[in-house]
Amino acid sequence: PSVSAIECLINDEETVQCLKSSDSNAQIYMPFDFIQNYFDVYGKMKHYDGYDRFEFQQSNAKVVYDPKSPYTYTGVFMTFDSYNVEARERVKCISGITGVPLSTQWHIEGYYYGIQIAQFGMSHYSKHMTQKPPTKQVYENAEGSVQSRWSSSNKYCLVENEEDKERNSRVIKFSTPDSIPLGSGASLVLGNTMEFILSFDLKMVANGSLSVVLETNDKMKQYTIHYITNSLVIDYDLKSNIYYGIGPSRTWRHMARDLLTDLKKGIGLTTKKQAKKVRIAIQKVSRLIVRGRGYIDNVTLSTSEHLTQFFDASQWMYLNQDKKTGGWKNDVERRLEGYPPIPAGWISAMGQGQGMSVLSRAYHVFHDPKYIVALSHALQPFTKSSEQGGVRATFLKTYTWYEEYPTKPSSFVLNGFMYSLIGLYDFKSLLEHEFGFGSNEQPPKVSLQISSVDLPATYKLVKQLYHDGMTSLKAMLPLYDGGSRTFYDLRHFILGMPPNVARWDYHTTHLSQLVLLYSVSNEPVLKKYFDNWSGYLRGKVAKHN
Amino acid sequence: PSVSAIECLINDEETVQCLKSSDSNAQIYMPFDFIQNYFDVYGKMKHYDGYDRFEFQQSNAKVVYDPKSPYTYTGVFMTFDSYNVEARERVKCISGITGVPLSTQWHIEGYYYGIQIAQFGMSHYSKHMTQKPPTKQVYENAEGSVQSRWSSSNKYCLVENEEDKERNSRVIKFSTPDSIPLGSGASLVLGNTMEFILSFDLKMVANGSLSVVLETNDKMKQYTIHYITNSLVIDYDLKSNIYYGIGPSRTWRHMARDLLTDLKKGIGLTTKKQAKKVRIAIQKVSRLIVRGRGYIDNVTLSTSEHLTQFFDASQWMYLNQDKKTGGWKNDVERRLEGYPPIPAGWISAMGQGQGMSVLSRAYHVFHDPKYIVALSHALQPFTKSSEQGGVRATFLKTYTWYEEYPTKPSSFVLNGFMYSLIGLYDFKSLLEHEFGFGSNEQPPKVSLQISSVDLPATYKLVKQLYHDGMTSLKAMLPLYDGGSRTFYDLRHFILGMPPNVARWDYHTTHLSQLVLLYSVSNEPVLKKYFDNWSGYLRGKVAKHN
Ligand SMILES: [Ca+2]
């Protein structure tokens, strides 16, 4: 096509060089660099077999939840099966002591962030539901008579096969001198080039360590990860050794370690908030070395151990719930633009909701009544206002809200509110499906007696909290509608600021949450907003008058 | 520049032909036809001396009010000096009886629409303030002794110069036979090619008419407009005669007729809601012919008669206020999408506000106490809810609102609300400046006694209404902020619909109103919203997180 250059004046403010076609149409063409910057849109050249095409997108949104059947509290959580929480730059590492991530988002030392741990748990639960079963190799279960794979670095390192009465299984007993260096001891050859999740049952009777030798595609070639019976979080000698503390481990525990994550977090360790990006692949898991005195069984390499990781998250949620308030407290000060800082120790409705979604699934899978106790306690912050240390707010004397951030005044963050509704829904559904509570108001026959929990009262409360929240959601959704994008919160109304427009990430979270809540409630207004707001991803904006 | 064609895929939905530059940048260029349609923006090629330039605009907004000094109730009203109410297609004509516009917006027969009449009045008031004084030619004031310009179509047509005791001035007495045809009688030569606003004082003692002969650039060349002492609204014989009823006119009245408007509305007369567009120019106002028996004085042609037109509007507002409610009732059913129809007889806070802005100026100019009485009555609908026939609403039990449309449930139209605040401000200012009411709470010495109005109580009420409204405005402005455009109302929240995005016309009205209210209140939040929302005209949108 034949074109000539033409100056274009933008809003009487600046000029941009455009093109004008020389044919009779005299069409004007504007450069995409300008369009992208001015309209905040996306585009890239794609190369296909035989032709190139430029692909324009209104948004950079990722996949929206699209369930084939209605959401349930026992199923996949939204699109969390695609999450990889441990890979996030602000995850310092997966703790060897708890098995859950440590965050560096607000403190570089790393601290436990309840919402992140819940999401870690729920991503593994969801992967467990959607991925095909792992392949696994069991290298030692002590049921055979000969330990031919074991070798020792010196004659004082002993490996024996012994019956363990507590576990009613044969196990490997090992014993090495205290004086031998880390990385030496009794060694088990693995030589696995495919499966990189290491799991085992371990009980130590004195301090010691378990080391894993890895061959990689890095120029260093060989790295060793040492899991040590101390309280170290993570360390790296900047050469080839990475260290994780696993605590004393004096009772039997089942551990699963994602060796590639442990390797990357070690090499990527920095003193900054964000870990270094590390590109490395494991080529072979060569061997495992135990040192000190203890017992080991079921040494396995597999492609995944999602249920163990989900169990670790559930256990963390259970153990770290504040006994007094029922809240998962966030022990860092939180600052939101325009608001006074929220002092450390705050409780989030999102955290409560995500915690409840984890524990509802944990009860479903593990059937441990302690999870019902924790779920019941988790409702308490929903009954108390932010001023009282809870998560409850009210919009203009009319609508009940559950606050992701208990700011004073309120901030009404939408996605956190919907996560809290999903958590309430999960617990409510659990009580209905597994304890017989239901809409016909007859007191169910509760077969399981749980001391300290009044189950009928708990059911009544969770039902009311869910109902009140859904009423508010249906009424207040329009306040988050900008006509071409959604708002993250109502800070603009509360503080008189410009609207805090949700980035496309959060916009798709809104959409996923709406479709989830629609699938369980059939409320037409949720479908309507899902449809309208889905259109915004493709530039379909609200009409003007 | 050398370019090649490349296909562009839009949001995975459609393709558009674009260009790719052949240089190493490989810049993509998108056609403006697509951009205009997809993003709802504007652009046109402009031709200057020696070069062409393409001019891109985010909006098609017109001028925003930009007062050089703070707004006052005695000054120009926003940008109304640029309004030409009578030229609107939905104005049927300017009534010969009342001197104010008749609307065809909802009825083709034409009916009086209070808000339109108030805007007609305020546009002429504002033009009176901003335009240079008119040029005028007085053709007859009866103060000279000889009526040399007058001629008669037959010997029974008499024209005499006579002293009028009521007006304390000499006037022309005329008398013609009843039987002569319309357009004949006693004729006064005018021959004016410059000034097309005809004004005169008239008193009839029997039925008759006043006709004006115009030469135009139309192929018809000559038209005659007949002003007749009957109740006809407007008529046109489809040839060269246009007819307006002026009522019996048995007492002295001052009339001003915009001859070009009267001509165009006659020729453009249709049976549809919108008048035909007429392009015609007057080349000469040739002569005036009186018929019947009566008196005339001060026959003048001028370039404007804004104060007469403003007086006619003020008089209409005064005479047509409902005595029982103090409202300017709208006698047509009103339908707003999503709401039950509002039955005829409804009162609008915008109408009340615009009426108060007119009457405040009318009192300022004409000092007739009847306007104070009307202003005081005009407050009453602000104290009653829509259910009670008033204009008052409350947003979520918290904020007082004055409704442009008293829908049930409420609609919270922003521009109408701000017009009502401006009207309240005008009346409040009038009471402060002309009656000595003020903020120091001392009862002022009211020099003017107005029976039936308790001025101190009225002042207290208008002050409270204005204060409550301003409180709501400051708090609720964020709810109208879409992040890239403004919302016309809160229908989306009330009815759960997509937001009713304001077209740029209304957006600039919002801006003009904000800057006006800021100029009198100095409330920083108004300035902040004015600044943010002004940016939207140039594509400056709210940030995402
Ligand atoms: Ca065993």
Ligand SMILES: [Ca+2]
């Ligand atoms: Ca005179």
